[in-house]
Amino acid sequence: xxKRQENALKTRRKLIDTAENLLKTNGFNALCVEDITKSAGVxxxxxxxxxxxxxxxxxxxxxxxFKQIENKLSEMTDADLIEKxxxxxxxxxxxxxxxxxxxxxxxxxxxxxxxxxxDYTDISKWQYDIIMLTNILNKAIENKExxxxxxxxxxxxxxxxxxxxxxxxxxxxxxVFEPTDWTEKFSKIQLKAIMNNYLTQRKxx
Amino acid sequence: xxKRQENALKTRRKLIDTAENLLKTNGFNALCVEDITKSAGVxxxxxxxxxxxxxxxxxxxxxxxFKQIENKLSEMTDADLIEKxxxxxxxxxxxxxxxxxxxxxxxxxxxxxxxxxxDYTDISKWQYDIIMLTNILNKAIENKExxxxxxxxxxxxxxxxxxxxxxxxxxxxxxVFEPTDWTEKFSKIQLKAIMNNYLTQRKxx
DNA sequence: TCAAGTCATTGACTTTTGGTCAGTAATTTA
DNA sequence: TAAATTACTGACCAAAAGTCAATGACTTGA
Numbered sequence: 045x046x047k048r049q050e051n052a053l054k055t056r057r058k059l060i061d062t063a064e065n066l067l068k069t070n071g072f073n074a075l076c077v078e079d080i081t082k083s084a085g086v087x088x089x090x091x092x093x094x095x096x097x098x099x100x101x102x103x104x105x106x107x108x109x110f111k112q113i114e115n116k117l118s119e120m121t122d123a124d125l126i127e128k129x130x131x132x133x134x135x136x137x138x139x140x141x142x143x144x145x146x147x148x149x150x151x152x153x154x155x156x157x158x159x160x161x162x163d164y165t166d167i168s169k170w171q172y173d174i175i176m177l178t179n180i181l182n183k184a185i186e187n188k189e190x191x192x193x194x195x196x197x198x199x200x201x202x203x204x205x206x207x208x209x210x211x212x213x214x215x216x217x218x219x220v221f222e223p224t225d226w227t228e229k230f231s232k233i234q235l236k237a238i239m240n241n242y243l244t245q246r247k248x249x
Numbered sequence: 250x251x252k253r254q255e256n257a258l259k260t261r262r263k264l265i266d267t268a269e270n271l272l273k274t275n276g277f278n279a280l281c282v283e284d285i286t287k288s289a290g291v292x293x294x295x296x297x298x299x300x301x302x303x304x305x306x307x308x309x310x311x312x313x314x315f316k317q318i319e320n321k322l323s324e325m326t327d328a329d330l331i332e333k334x335x336x337x338x339x340x341x342x343x344x345x346x347x348x349x350x351x352x353x354x355x356x357x358x359x360x361x362x363x364x365x366x367x368d369y370t371d372i373s374k375w376q377y378d379i380i381m382l383t384n385i386l387n388k389a390i391e392n393k394e395x396x397x398x399x400x401x402x403x404x405x406x407x408x409x410x411x412x413x414x415x416x417x418x419x420x421x422x423x424x425v426f427e428p429t430d431w432t433e434k435f436s437k438i439q440l441k442a443i444m445n446n447y448l449t450q451r452k453x454x
Numbered sequence: 455t456c457a458a459g460t461c462a463t464t465g466a467c468t469t470t471t472g473g474t475c476a477g478t479a480a481t482t483t484a
Numbered sequence: 485t486a487a488a489t490t491a492c493t494g495a496c497c498a499a500a501a502g503t504c505a506a507t508g509a510c511t512t513g514a
Contacts, residue, residue, distance in 0.1 A: 047509095047510065048462075051462075051510090052462065055463085071363060073364055076499085077501065077502085078500070087463060088464085089502090090462075090464075091502095093463075097502080098501075152361055152417060153358060155420075156354050156358070156417060156420035157278075157354075158276060158278070158354075158423070159278055161423060168421070170418070170421040198435070201431070202435055202439075205411070205414035205415050206410070207414070208413075208414050208417040208418055208421070209411055209412070209413050210410050211417075212357060212360070212410070212413040212414065212417050213410045213413060215360075216360045216361055216373070216374060216413070217375045218363070218366060218375075221406065230407055230443070234442060237443070238438070238442070251481080251482075252480095252481065252482090253481050253489090253490075281470085281472085282471075282472065282473085292492065292494055293493085293494070294474080294492070294493055294494065295493075296473095297472095297473065298491070302473080
């Protein structure tokens with residue numbers, strides 16, 4: 045990689061990191077491009093070299109968080125379906141709690157914002173989630189943990205809906221409950237309730 | 250009511266209706282105060298007589314929708330718990346589908362926006378939902394449909410989470426599925442699964 | 455090694471839009 | 485009907501998004 049490319053990457057990285065910090069402490073409403081560039085020590089114009097608009101960098105930040113969670117999941121090589129999904133939920137909520145409510149708000153906001161929809165970025169959060177969960181479920185069908193005729197698409201929708209429902213509620217309530225508590229007490233029960241109709245009798249590890 | 254008060258109310262109403270139309274067709278990103286007032290045939294300053302800021306009118310619009318749903322629910326005088334909740338879900342989703350995806354987006358956006366939190370408005374959507382569902386559940390305990398020790402608060406959280414989870418997903422996916430389909434296929438099953446532990450043996454009507 | 459070319463960076467500039475406020479006009483009151 | 489009240493006006497301000505011609509740091513190739 046040439047020095048020029050290296051510097052460009054560094055600048056981009058610096059902008060993302062700076063924006064992330066500002067977002068965490070002050071939220072989206074208080075976020076402005078000039079603050080980001082000032083804090084990052086570059087000129088305003090530079091921002092628009094790397095990002096199409098303000099919403100774009102927020103999307104990017106959220107995608108970063110998402111990748112972290114995905115990486116954890118991919119480390120779980122061969123757990124069974126319910127366990128895998130449980131851990132997925134757990135990690136997700138633990139992460140959400142750790143990132144804080146402002147980031148959680150942007151996660152949702154950018155997920156539903158048409159401005160950050162697929163034509164602006166490579167892939168939407170929705171598509172990302174769908175692909176990840178579809179893979180998990182399809183693998184479970186291969187392993188005969190799930191019945192062949194399980195409605196994979198609808199199941200993925202429901203699981204994602206559980207995650208985002210909890211996140212949305214957490215933000216709505218301005219953080220009155222603990223996301224991890226929530227998962228502990230309910231998500232697992234609900235998960236089993238949904239899945240039960242489609243699980244085979246195959247002994248679960 | 251004096252003529253002056255009447256006119257003031259009319260102006261306010263006109264602003265809300267105009268904003269609602271603009272929101273439905275173009276979404277929040279394209280919504281600007283000057284467009285609203287121009288379309289409504291009043292000056293820009295008038296807007297700020299009736300609303301604290303742009304987000305305020307969006308909140309108001311969403312609250313209007315919410316009240317419609319609540320009214321329908323209050324018409325169901327004496328259905329049993331599961332039926333009542335089912336109808337609630339049904340009405341909610343039917344309404345969401347009818348209002349359209351842009352309104353749904355604003356519903357969520359304004360629900361999670363700290364700018365529209367309780368200190369700006371009389372009551373937040375979260376509190377509104379909580380109160381409504383808590384009432385339903387408490388009445389069910391009175392009727393001995395629900396066990397006395399049912400965790401009312403947590404159950405309300407879960408139910409609201411189901412609704413908003415679905416709405417969020419619908420917006421994320423840019424409307425790939427039908428909200429009413431969703432309810433039909435899953436919400437009822439999940440609802441029963443959650444509630445089952447706390448229902449009494451009392452015969453349900 | 456150096457001249458020509460490329461491209462990241464700059465910051466002054468324009469544009470957009472949210473929000474204010476002193477003044478005006480319509481309505482009410484006494 | 486004159487004084488008081490208050491809804492309304494629109495010019496104005498401020499903040500922040502977004503643009504672009506000019507600059508200079510780095511790369512390339514003879």
